[in-house]
Amino acid sequence: MTELLFRADAYARECTATVLSSGPDGVVLNRTVFYPQAGGQPGDTGLLRWSLHGQSGEMAVGNAVKGPGDAVLHQPGDGAALPPVGAEVIAGLDWSRRHRLMRMHTSLHLLCSLIPGAGVTGGQIGADRSRLDFDLAEPPAKDWLSEQLTALAAADHPVGERWISEAELDANPSLVRTLSVQPPRGAGQVRLVRIGAEDDPVDLQPCGGTHVRRTGEIGRVSVTKLENKGRQNRRVYLVLED
Known part of the structure; x- marks a missing residue:
């Protein structure tokens, strides 16, 4: 089991951790700041650094993915040395990439x-370009979406979270916007991400990913392309302008 530190603080850039297992499929730590690929959000990249018996080493993390149970696999880059089991490592993110993904996700x-x-029928978060697919006959105009997104970001709305029971989610099915991916169940609780005020949110929906604290961090947003992906499926691409 890996303690997921990004759940409590998405702005934590590094942590110390102990290596529980180590192999070509990935390194499992007892705790991590690395988000494992899920829900359309890519896994984090970065570096593991350690020193043992006077010998130092480092491993480039090419991706983080979910492993067995609640483990996170920190996958090594090509030819990277692996830390030994029991070693204490410093796990550090490629923070500029992670923060950009957080800005994209909130956008x-x-x-x-x-x-x-x-309904949202699909999506993908990228550092350079992201997209969502909607069950929709006709999307709003591209320029209007760009203007509204940039205005919402500039309004500097707070971004927060709260947890509800699975029974509460069942009683409020409209909270779930995604048709292709349902919130994970089995733990008894579901995490809601809220943008805006608690009593009048701009957006409120289940999400397990990482987000910025305030929309002012996003900057200008542009919708670059609208695609027809079927009779009732419209794909919307967006980019950050910095």
């Missing part, structure tokens, strides 16, 4: 708020 939630009532 996609804002995009959802601009197309109410339409």
